[in-house]
Amino acid sequence: MTALVIVLALVVALLAVLVAGLLRSNADVLRALHDLGVSLDPDHDHTDASPRGADPVSGQTRPGVAAPRRASDDDGPANLTGRTPTGGLAKISVVDNQSLTLIAFLSSGCLTCAGFWEAFGDDDIGQALGSGLTSSDIVIVTKGPESESESSVRSLAPAGVRTIMSSDAWLDYNVPVSPYFILVDGTAGRIVGEGAGATWDQVANLLRQALADAGLNARAKATRAARASGDTREANVDNELRRAGIEPGDPSLYPTGGGSSD
C-alpha cells in the first residue's frame, strides 16, 4: 500500500512537472509572437498601427542566404548610370519608359557568373524568356571600376547586350549576391521579379513565372509582335520597291521634292 502511494505521488509530481513545462513553453511562444507583433487576443485591435504593423513578421535567414527584400527596402526601381567597360559613360532609363528591363548583376570573378556571361553572348538570349524581351531589354551591371577589373569586364561583355559598371546600382537595388537578376516594368515603375539561379535556364524560368504572375506576358508579346510587324512591313515594302527597280533614297519616293512637306 505504501509503495502504491509513493508511486502515485511520483506520477503526480511528474505530471505536475510536465504541465509546468508545457505552460512555460506556451508562455514563451506567446511572448515570441507578441514580440513579432502578432496578438492572439480576440479583443486586440488589429488595425492598430504598431511600429511593426506594416511588417509583422521578421526573421533571419541562415548565414550566407540572401534575405528576402522587404517592402520597406523597396523605394522603387532606379535608372542605371555608370561607366561602360570601354571607358565611356552611359545612362539607361529603366523607369519612365515603356520597356521591360532585365538587369543582370554579374561580376567578373564569380564562377557561377561565367555561365551567364557566356549565355548573354547568344544572339537569341531574349527569346529564351519567351516573353518578347530582346537583347536590348537586358542590361548587365557589374560593380564600378573601384571594385571590378575594367579590362576583365571588357573582355567578358557580350557585344549584343549593354554592360555598365556601377556600384551605385548595386546599392540602389540592394543586390545581395551575384549573379542576381531583377526584372523591372518601366511602365508601372516597379520590380516584377527578382532572384538568383545557378544557370540561365533556372533564371529564365523564374522570370517567365514572374512575368506571368504580373500579367505582363501578353503585353510583352504584343510589343514584340508590334516590332516584328513593323519590321516585316518595312522589309516587304523594300522588297516590292526593289523588284520595281526603286532603291531606298530614290527621288521618286519623295514626289514633293526636298522632303520638307508631308
Add this chain to the structure above:
Amino acid sequence: MSDQLSAHGVSLVLPKGWDVEFMNEAAKDLSNARPGEGGEVQPENPLVVHAGNFRLPPGRGDFGSGAVEMMGGGGVLVCLLEYGRESAETELFRRHSLPSELTPEMFQLHTLQRTIRGQSGTQIFCSEAGRAFCLYVVLGNHKRRNTLVPVANEVVASISVT
C-alpha cells in the same frame, strides 16, 4: 526630373526617360583588346555621344545605325560626333558653336545616314572650344516634326563643350 551627365569635356542634361552613352574612339578600339590591355582612355580622343528618348540598343554605328531602325514614330535620336582637333575651324566646321535650338524646317527626309521611310534628320557641322563636331539628329516621324523638334531641343540646348 532631369539628369546632368558629363564626360570627355561634353555635358548635357537628359530629360526623363532618355538613354545616353558617351563613347570615344579609343574606347571603341579597345573593345577588341585582350584582358589586361585596357589602359587609360585619352580624353583628347574623338567623342561620340548618342542620346535617345527610347531604349538605345547595343552595337550602334556612329550615326545611330542599329538604333534608328528600332525607334518608333515618337522617337528622337541626338548624335554628337567629334572629329579630329585638326579639323576645327576648317571650312566644313566654320560654324562657331553648337546650335542652341533646332527648327522643324531644318529636318529633311534625305538628310539621313540610312534612309528609312518616314524618318527625317538634320546635320550641323561646327567648331566649339577648339573641337570639331557634327550634330546629327533623327526624328522617328517627319510628319510629327513640329512636336518632336522641341523634344530634341531639350537635349540639344543643354549640350555644352569645354
